[in-house]
Amino acid sequence: MALLPLNAGRNTLVDIARTFGPDGKPLAVAELLNQSNQLLDYMPWKMGNLPTGHKASVRTGLPTVTLRSFYRGVKVGKSGRNTIEDVCGMAEARNEIDVDLAKLNGSVNAFRQSEAAAYIEAMNQTMAQQLIYGDTSVNPDGILGLTPRYNAIASGGPSAANIIDAGGTGVNNTSIWLVVLGENTACGIFPKDSEAGLQQKDLGEIDAFDENGDRFRALAEMWTWKFGLHVADWRYVVRIANINTTDLNTQAGTQAITAATWINKLMIRALARIPSMGMGTPVFLCNRTVKEMLSIGALDKSQNALSFTAALNQFGDVGAGSVAGSGTGIRGGTVLFQGVPVITIDKLLSTEARVV
Template sequence: MATIGNSFPQLIDMHKGSTEGSVVELLSQQNPILDDAIATECNMGASHRHMIRTGLPSVAWGRLYQGVPQSKATMQQVDDTTGFVEAMSGVDVRLLKLAPDPAKERLTSAAPFMEAMNQEVATGIFYHNTETTPEKFKGLSARYSSYSDTRGTIANQVVNGGGTGSDNTSIWFVTWGDHASSLIYPKGTKAGVSHEDKGEQRVLDESGQPYFRKEDYWCWHVGMFVKDWRYNARVANIDVSNMLAGSVDLWALMRKAYYRLQSRRRDGVASRIAIYMNRDVLEILDVQSSDRSLLAANPNYTGLTHMTVEGKEVRAYRGIPIRETDAILNTEAAVPVAP
């Protein structure tokens, strides 16, 4: 099962050799999603239009001297939009004159702004919703927002963990690829964080007194599409309190999600698949993986394994790398059953 690297142009790859390269590398250390996500240029300015097949054509058994019934697949047009998160950092020019490396000083000053941007985009991938915040982009939770046992529906890609309150969390199986999920960026621009040196600016301090500083403008114009919802799966409604108490079988829930994932079928389409969860879930998963009593009671138990991907040792489940990200909250509201 393909995971990382291969022939996909990663967000980091697209910036190597550019002035933004060091910036994206820095963000990669803080956001593991960037290790997997690919970026696709929009085909309509700041939005991306694609067609989703919603139904197959009908076929019929033929008979001699009879015609072939006409039929066609049904398609739905979907437009995914982008938004931009931005920040302005600055350093007093007097400090820069004293610094042995002014450029490094400016980058150090910008680091917390970039980390904040990174966390915002990571949160957006899982939680942003254009219906409530149209200036942002549509994330995964807004698409996988209900659960159902009815096959052939997007709600069937959501496994119900049983939680009913507001202290729930999720585990995500995400397939990155042109045919599945991808980040997007406006046509004619660069993927990732862009930077503009605004030079020396006259500004006012808190008392209204003027001074000069060198300013840097940072902007990340980003969105997301899910072209085929069958390639992703969500384990929702994991009650955090019950999980920490040891009464939630995370492996059973992950197994259900795995078997609803189109990517596992190795259908010949290149894919990069990853599993995302926060550190609390990963810790309990590790506990359940090393519990001798559980292993004895479940001889076919599939626990955590380790694999090396591009020189990095990562935890894995059924050959799929597991990524730890605190962008996934422990305070999710319960996902309802599909109407």
């Protein structure tokens, strides 16, 4: 299967950042974001049409088409549509570093940069958690993520057709998501007339306060990220739910390689649910446990392959001394399933309740 281009026709955060100021700061921050959040390499972003997010009309049904005979009329039809409004959340963090502590390092800038890396990682984790589990009915300050949109099989409306049950019945379940990323399928959004991605503002040297209210001089920074999720067409997201992690780790029960609910088989079923892969860039999202067992299960299933390399390379190009870098396959830092990137999202839980 042909490998998928990374940035064909899409505006990732790095692409958007290149349009900002000549100092390169927004671009540098965007590149750091991508290093700690692989999803941002693939996820397109667009400016919403509202100061709070994005309002759009989404298609819920197709018009009726008539096969007409001579002298027979045709009834007027129309497509089903529904208006949705996706809101953006505002993540913000501040840090205050004691001036004298920063100077102890010998390089104030180097010390502040090391601190910045932690804040970038924290912002990434917040975005990832909201992307998967954000629920505005629980936390109105957050966003509406994927899970609330695909969380009921029996009474979930049209999107229930894109929830695949992996057979887990307890509260030790996880999910795999197949998302076709594109402006007309599913994409990130940021508020109208605002900037995309994580924004850093140097507040300079200020008077900070300790727990007793006493002052000390500190170097201050503020980090903000306004983001949301817009799903324009529910058919381009598939959730494989109820993956029992105990069965997965032991390759038994619902996750035995001979079981109909083995995740490798269900991922193929998920791919078949997508109407057209050409509508965007498909990616699988899973946690580290799933990603680990995917490859282990593939090797066990392919033990009679012509060679060990042939069995392993079904998930990408694996070579001696492989390291993450540019390109495809594990050598390039990307694992593939049927040509689709498999991306690690650490915020995907292994303690999900059963979806029914």
